[in-house]
Amino acid sequence: MDIAAVIVAAGRGLRAKQGGGDLPKQYRTLANQPVLQRTLRAFFEHPRISQIVAVIHDDDLPLFQNATEAYGEGSISWVKGGEMRQDSVVAGLEALQSQAPGGVLIHDGARPLVSPNLIDRVIDALEHAEAVLPALPVTDTLRRSENGMAAETVDRTNLIRAQTPQAFRFEPILAAHNAARTEGRNDFTDDAQIAQWAGLEVALVAGEPTNIKLTNTEDFEVAERMIQAGGEWRTGTGSDVHRFGDGDHVTLCGVRIDHDRSLLGHSDADVGLHALTDALLGAIGDGDIGAHFPPNDPKWSGAASDIFLADAAKRIAARGGRIANVDVTLICEQPKIGPHRDAMRERTAAILGIDVERVSVKATTTEGLGFTGRAEGIAAQASASVWLPPR
Ligand code: MG
Numbered sequence: 001m002d003i004a005a006v007i008v009a010a011g012r013g014l015r016a017k018q019g020g021g022d023l024p025k026q027y028r029t030l031a032n033q034p035v036l037q038r039t040l041r042a043f044f045e046h047p048r049i050s051q052i053v054a055v056i057h058d059d060d061l062p063l064f065q066n067a068t069e070a071y072g073e074g075s076i077s078w079v080k081g082g083e084m085r086q087d088s089v090v091a092g093l094e095a096l097q098s099q100a101p102g103g104v105l106i107h108d109g110a111r112p113l114v115s116p117n118l119i120d121r122v123i124d125a126l127e128h129a130e131a132v133l134p135a136l137p138v139t140d141t142l143r144r145s146e147n148g149m150a151a152e153t154v155d156r157t158n159l160i161r162a163q164t165p166q167a168f169r170f171e172p173i174l175a176a177h178n179a180a181r182t183e184g185r186n187d188f189t190d191d192a193q194i195a196q197w198a199g200l201e202v203a204l205v206a207g208e209p210t211n212i213k214l215t216n217t218e219d220f221e222v223a224e225r226m227i228q229a230g231g232e233w234r235t236g237t238g239s240d241v242h243r244f245g246d247g248d249h250v251t252l253c254g255v256r257i258d259h260d261r262s263l264l265g266h267s268d269a270d271v272g273l274h275a276l277t278d279a280l281l282g283a284i285g286d287g288d289i290g291a292h293f294p295p296n297d298p299k300w301s302g303a304a305s306d307i308f309l310a311d312a313a314k315r316i317a318a319r320g321g322r323i324a325n326v327d328v329t330l331i332c333e334q335p336k337i338g339p340h341r342d343a344m345r346e347r348t349a350a351i352l353g354i355d356v357e358r359v360s361v362k363a364t365t366t367e368g369l370g371f372t373g374r375a376e377g378i379a380a381q382a383s384a385s386v387w388l389p390p391r
Contacts, residue, residue: 001102002050003123005043005165006092009036009064009109010057010081025214026109027063031227031389033320034067035214038112038389043105044071046119053095054109055081055088070318084186086177086194093174100170106191107165110214113223114165121205122167129203131195132167135160136207163207166192172200230390233324235383236282240274243377250378252330252337253344253361254306254351259335263378266295270305272328272344272361273351275382277305279326280312283386284319306351313352316386323352324385327360331372331379337363 009026026036036054043049056064056078068076079095081088089106096104103126107114118134125132138161142154173191176198180188188194192202210226212219247262253272263269277289289308293300300307316323326348330337337344341361349356366373 001123001126002099003048003103003105003126003167004051004053004096004099004101004170005049005105005107006089006096007036007039007043007052007054007107007109008081008085008088008092009039009060010055010088011085011110012057023063024057024060025220027060027067028220030112030214030220031224031231031320032317032322033389034063035112036064036109037067037070038320039107039109039114040068040071040076042112042114042116042119043107044076046116048120048123049105050101051096051099052076053092054078055092057081086180086186086188089191090174090177090181093170093177096170097174102170103167104170104173105165105167106173108213111164111211112214113208113210113212113226115208115211118208118211119165122165125203125205126167126169130169130172130200131192131202132205133192133202134163134165134205134207134211136163136209137161160204161207162190162192163211163213164190166190168195168200172198176200227389231387232390234283234285234321234386234388236279236284236386238275238278238280238282238288238382238384239380240271240278241371241377241379242269242271242274243371244375250335251305252340252378253328254304254309254347255340255343257335257340261375267293267300267303267308268305271378271380272330272382273305273309273348275380276326276328276348276384277308277312279382279384280309280316280323280386283384284316284321284388286312286315309348309351316388319388321386321388323354323358324387325358325360326352326382326384328362328380328382330361330363331366331381332363333365333368333373333375337361 027034043052079091122132138156138159142156144151176194242263242265244261245264250259250263251268251270344361345359349359
């Protein structure tokens with residue numbers, strides 16, 4: 001069965017907004033990434049989802065474009081949502097009508113921790129059902145409250161908590177939504193209720209405790225901790241050499257230093273930043289500096305190496321990662337690095353957008369041995385530690 005996904009993200013998220021800045025909750029940052037970017041990725045990377053429609057608020061288009069930049073323009077389509085959640089879902093379903101998928105998953109944009117297993121589970125169940133609802137049993141004792149005091153206990157037998165993604169055969173759920181609209185019913189809080197109201201049988205599958213709907217600030221803290229616990233550490237190394245030629249200065253780790261010779265190279269020949277760029281790219285397995293900035297491309301002639309380093313940092317950010325620390329060793333007899341070390345650390349930190357205490361610049365000589373010892377050129381080595389969120 002051809003399966004599409006509608007991600008509902010048109011809400012204003014007023015509860016999470018409290019203390020959370022001015023952004024709707026689906027665009028707030030969670031572990032370095034907009035919430036919606038993470039939610040969309042779960043479906044974007046799932047092999048059984050053929051197309052995705054995000055339903056967004058008119059005002060949020062720039063935020064949406066930012067959140068989906070990593071997936072390539074046009075890879076995730078969007079439609080404008082409506083006043084109520086129901087209206088938004090209908091807009092999403094109508095956008096899929098011409099492709100007429102066999103099934104559709106409808107998911108809250110504010111549930112970024114949905115797992116591939118849960119997506120598989122609801123799709124599997126849809127083979128034998130018209131509608132599928134992932135749910136969890138209620139384990140806490142349920143009480144009513146009255147004026148701040150505990151009132152009666154509610155029987156929790158057979159009570160379940162409804163989650164998303166909810167899965168439906170496409171034509172029946174669209175018909176159910178249209179019927180609800182015709183009858184002026186707009187009081188449903190999820191799509192399984194509408195399916196049931198329209199007479200569809202709703203099968204249950206096990207939901208996931210981790211598939212939380214981000215509602216208030218505490219939910220963001222819990223989700224952040226879960227993501228951090230599931231991520232992984234990467235390290236990368238890089239090295240570079242440039243030879244000396246005529247000139248009056250060198251640029252090392254972004255700092256210009258007067259010298260009686262210059263380093264030759266296509267760009268500004270900053271060996272420190274080149275080695276570091278390769279270390280960062282190495283940590284995320286994304287090629288090397290030459291692959292992204294070909295040395296035969298005249299565009300990079302004389303370029304400040306800031307560009308290369310900033311690009312590597314951007315690639316890490318696009319993966320939702322962060323740089324824990326970087327360490328550069330410059331290998332040369334001259335010029336003396338010590339007097340410039342702090343300026344180099346500050347410049348490197350500024351390009352990467354991280355604290356200066358996360359940046360180390362060291363220097364060594366080779367005791368007069370080899371090409372660095374003979375002052376024919378300067379070499380550099382670098383390493384980087386990067387944290388990446390779970391895929
Ligand atoms: Mg180089």
